[in-house]
Amino acid sequence: xxxxxxxxxxxxxxxxxxxxxxxxxxxxxxxxxxxxxxxxxxxxxxxxxxxxxxxxxxxxxxxxxxxxxxxxxxxxxxxxxxxxxxxxxxxxxxxxxxxxxxxxxxxxxxxxxxxxxxxxxxxxxxxxxxxxxxxxxxxxxxxxxxxxxxxxxxxxxxxxxxxxxxxxxxxxxxxxxxxxxxxxxxxxxxxxxxxxxxxxxxxxxxxxxxxxxxxxxxxxxxxxxxxxxxxxxxxxxxxxxxxxxxxxxxxxxxxxxxxxxxxxxxxxxxxxxxxxxxxxxxxxxxxxxxxxxxxxxxxxxxxxxxxxxxxxxxxxxxxxxxxxxxx
Amino acid sequence: xxxxxxxxxxxxxxxxxxxxxxxxxxxxxxxxxxxxxxxxxxxxxxxxxxxxxxxxxxxxxxxxxxxxxxxxxxxxxxxxxxxxxxxxxxxxxxxxxxxxxxxxxxxxxxxxxxxxxxxxxxxxxxxxxxxxxxxxxxxxxxxxxxxxxxxxxxxxxxxxxxxxxxxxxxxxxxxxxxxxxxxxxxxxxxxxxxxxxxxxxxxxxxxxxxxxxxxxxxxxxxxxxxxxxxxxxxxxxxxxxxxxxxxxxxxxxxxxxxxxxxxxxxxxxxxxxxxxxxxxxxxxxxxxxxxxxxxxxxxxxxxxxxxxxxxxxxxxxxxxxxxxxxx
DNA sequence: CTGAAAGCGCTTACAG
DNA sequence: CTGAAAGCGCTTACAG
Numbered sequence: 001x002x003x004x005x006x007x008x009x010x011x012x013x014x015x016x017x018x019x020x021x022x023x024x025x026x027x028x029x030x031x032x033x034x035x036x037x038x039x040x041x042x043x044x045x046x047x048x049x050x051x052x053x054x055x056x057x058x059x060x061x062x063x064x065x066x067x068x069x070x071x072x073x074x075x076x077x078x079x080x081x082x083x084x085x086x087x088x089x090x091x092x093x094x095x096x097x098x099x100x101x102x103x104x105x106x107x108x109x110x111x112x113x114x115x116x117x118x119x120x121x122x123x124x125x126x127x128x129x130x131x132x133x134x135x136x137x138x139x140x141x142x143x144x145x146x147x148x149x150x151x152x153x154x155x156x157x158x159x160x161x162x163x164x165x166x167x168x169x170x171x172x173x174x175x176x177x178x179x180x181x182x183x184x185x186x187x188x189x190x191x192x193x194x195x196x197x198x199x200x201x202x203x204x205x206x207x208x209x210x211x212x213x214x215x216x217x218x219x220x221x222x223x224x225x226x227x228x229x230x231x232x233x234x235x236x237x238x239x240x241x242x243x244x245x246x247x248x249x250x251x252x253x254x255x256x257x258x259x260x261x262x263x264x265x266x267x268x269x270x271x272x273x274x275x276x277x278x279x280x281x282x283x284x285x286x287x288x289x290x291x292x293x294x295x296x297x298x299x300x301x302x303x304x305x306x307x308x309x310x311x312x313x314x315x316x317x318x319x320x321x322x323x324x325x326x327x
Numbered sequence: 328x329x330x331x332x333x334x335x336x337x338x339x340x341x342x343x344x345x346x347x348x349x350x351x352x353x354x355x356x357x358x359x360x361x362x363x364x365x366x367x368x369x370x371x372x373x374x375x376x377x378x379x380x381x382x383x384x385x386x387x388x389x390x391x392x393x394x395x396x397x398x399x400x401x402x403x404x405x406x407x408x409x410x411x412x413x414x415x416x417x418x419x420x421x422x423x424x425x426x427x428x429x430x431x432x433x434x435x436x437x438x439x440x441x442x443x444x445x446x447x448x449x450x451x452x453x454x455x456x457x458x459x460x461x462x463x464x465x466x467x468x469x470x471x472x473x474x475x476x477x478x479x480x481x482x483x484x485x486x487x488x489x490x491x492x493x494x495x496x497x498x499x500x501x502x503x504x505x506x507x508x509x510x511x512x513x514x515x516x517x518x519x520x521x522x523x524x525x526x527x528x529x530x531x532x533x534x535x536x537x538x539x540x541x542x543x544x545x546x547x548x549x550x551x552x553x554x555x556x557x558x559x560x561x562x563x564x565x566x567x568x569x570x571x572x573x574x575x576x577x578x579x580x581x582x583x584x585x586x587x588x589x590x591x592x593x594x595x596x597x598x599x600x601x602x603x604x605x606x607x608x609x610x611x612x613x614x615x616x617x618x619x620x621x622x623x624x625x626x627x628x629x630x631x632x633x634x635x636x637x638x639x640x641x642x643x644x645x646x647x648x649x650x651x652x653x654x
Numbered sequence: 655c656t657g658a659a660a661g662c663g664c665t666t667a668c669a670g
Numbered sequence: 671c672t673g674a675a676a677g678c679g680c681t682t683a684c685a686g
Contacts, residue, residue, distance in 0.1 A: 001663065001664070002663085010672075010673085011672065011673045011674075012663090012664080012665095012673090012674095013665080013666080013672070013673060013674080013675095014671085014672060014673080015664095016664065016665055016666080017665090017666095017671095017672085019664090019665090020665075020666095024671055024672080025671070025672085026671055026672085029671080029672080043437055043440055043441040043442075044441060044663085044664080045378070045441065045442060045662085045663050045664065046374075046441055046442070046443055046664095047373075047374045047375075047377035047378040047383070047442070047662085047663080047664090048374075048378050048662070048663035048664035048665090048678090049663080049664055049665075050374035050664090050678095051372070051374040051375050051378055051662090051663080051664070051665090051677095051678045051679065051680085052663090052664055052665045052666080052677075052678045053664085053665070053678090054678080056374070058422070061423075072401055072404065072603045074399055077399065077404060080423070081425070084423050084424070084425055085425060088424070088425065088431065088434060091434070093422050093423075093424065093438070093443070094422065094423050095385070095420050095421065095422050095423075096388075096407070096411050096420075096421050096422075096423050097411070097415070097420065098408070098411055098412060098415065104415065107415060107418070110370055111420070113370055114370040114371060114372065114373055115370075115372060115373070115374070116373055116420070221603075221604075221607040222607075250607060251607065254607065254609060257609065276399045276548075277548075277604075280548040280549075280577060280578065280581065282581060282584065282609070328679065328680070329679085337656075337657085338656065338657045338658075339657090339658095339679090339680080339681095340656070340657060340658080340659095340681080340682080341655085341656060341657080342680095343680065343681055343682085344655095344656085344681090344682095346680090346681090347681075347682095351655055351656080352655070352656085353655055353656090356655080356656080371679085371680080372678085372679050372680070373680095374678085374679080374680090375662090375678070375679035375680035375681090376679080376680055376681075377662095377680090378661095378662045378663065378664085378678090378679080378680070378681095379661075379662045379679090379680055379681045379682080380662090380680085380681070381662080
């Protein structure tokens with residue numbers, strides 16, 4: 001910066017001003033500084049800048065998940081990619097952190113409190129997540145993806161309308177003339193598990209078949225397979241299933257195939273997410289679309305508001321039905 | 328730090344010394360400083376530290392990919408997760424960056440040269456990647472995942488033995504008594520495309536069936552479907568296929584099913600990667616396992632050597648055959 | 655072993 | 671509009 005100032009024939013203060021919006025700088029000085037920056041190949045030293053501004057220009061993307069199975073979920077990946085991209089447009093960067101163990105959690109807290117990042121994008125799907133509580137208690141800028149794992153947390157969230165989406169697809173199955181509509185629900189300590197099951201019940205009410213609800217142990221293919229097998233055992237005359245995620249649905253389709261049930265002829269199958277595998281299952285999966293790119297964009301926007309000390313509130317984004325071959 | 332020094336009754340210099348290894352510090356001072364740190368809840372300011380040490384304690388994980396389809400590939404995710412975890416153990420962090428467009432590439436270069444990170448873990452699968460060239464020319468600490476996209480680059484790489492793995496599975500298909508073994512190869516501007524096809528040819532030589540090689544346009548499910556369909560059209564009497572990636576194999580299985588070919592009875596199918604979907608395909612996929620956790624660990628190790636100015640060389644890790652139902 | 659001091663590269667009131 | 675100067679929080683030779 002010293003060099004740039006010298007080449008441009010101005011003071012370091014002026015160079016700094018050009019760097020930071022160029023207010024109160026004459027056009028001539030500006031031009032001179034910009035030319036000098038090009039000539040010298042100047043790059044700001046972010047550490048020095050952060051030291052005085054107390055802003056890092058970075059955001060942590062924290063995956064708080066006991067099983068880091070979530071990493072295999074396309075939904076998570078789409079979200080991660082979208083956040084990285086959107087942040088980059090604002091010239092800020094994304095630091096990826098895992099927080100499955102107590103040690104990792106401690107590390108995240110120290111990292112965030114140490115000012116390495118200006119805020120946190122938290123992907124925390126389970127209730128009782130200690131990290132969410134700690135972060136909230138510390139009063140740091142945090143926005144959660146999905147409905148907050150616990151009521152009572154102050155931090156805002158951005159979520160797709162899980163419940164509404166579940167209603168949409170359950171109603172659709174009903175409209176196809178099916179009467180024994182079962183469901184493979186997600187774990188009951190997750191927003192996806194609770195909300196989507198609630199939407200299913202909203203529509204079916206007393207028409208939920210006996211033994212027509214089975215909970216998967218997590219959102220994996222294997223869990224979907226096991227849950228579907230249990231459903232077939234307890235409720236053999238089902239003619240449709242709403243499965244709470246696409247990955248679970250992949251497993252459910254396997255189980256149905258193994259049991260000799262044809263999809264969609266014998267059983268209609270509806271998923272949730274509209275992830276990358278949905279069009280590639282056999283048959284292609286009818287599912288509910290989560291607007292993930294938009295979720296990512298709004299998470300970043302809300303976090304920015306928090307960081308700037310502006311008021312910020314939670315947002316719920318609409319989901320839509322995507323028809324394919326399975327229902 | 329000022330406070331810690333005061334509480335401990337020592338100078339800031341001494342506090343700094345215990346922070347950095349505690350050499351030349353008496354046990355008493357050390358104890359006092361540690362107690363004071365706990366009491367005051369001290370957290371180092373990384374910016375201030377970086378400003379003087381010129382080390383950021385962070386590493387960039389850069390995904391240099393024209394189509395960012397790679398994000399949907401489980402292989403990439405496993406690698407990303409593993410790198411994050413390993414880096415965290417050393418208390419350094421991972422900054423995720425995308426570099427598909429020229430603007431993004433410029434941003435990565437500025438970021439790295441601006442000292443935001445100490446080095447780069449580069450996932451660059453295509454030849455002619457301008458970022459790899461730029462990074463290499465800048466002489467920055469970089470290690471590439473997979474064989475380097477271009478010969479002539481100086482930076483070291485860590486790769487699974489693609490060619491050896493392809494040999495392994497092709498030989499296996501041969502050992503099952505099949506004689507018309509075709510292949511869905513990856514794009515010819517990727518290491519996976521070139522090396523795996525070479526391994527296949529190593530084993531088959533003149534026994535490669537006529538029209539028995541079709542290249543997929545990329546490593547996606549859809550491309551696998553299309554390539555397999557083309558293969559069936561050109562080489563209808565094939566009785567086995569080596570497909571260059573699991574994701575491609577998912578598409579290939581679809582195409583075979585659509586064409587009424589039974590797997591494994593009519594056609595044996597072998598994949599590559601042993602990713603999360605491999606056990607969940609119908610039938611479960613016999614494939615080649617890449618030791619991704621190890622790849623990640625060695626990438627980080629090599630990068631560390633580079634950062635510390637120690638000599639570092641490339642590494643190729645062995646692959647193994649995983650038998651399941653498809654072959 | 656330890657303190658005093660310089661310096662890392664920036665930003666930002668404060669004068670002018 | 672612009673310069674001089676203080677200060678951000680640390681590390682590291684340099685003396686002692």
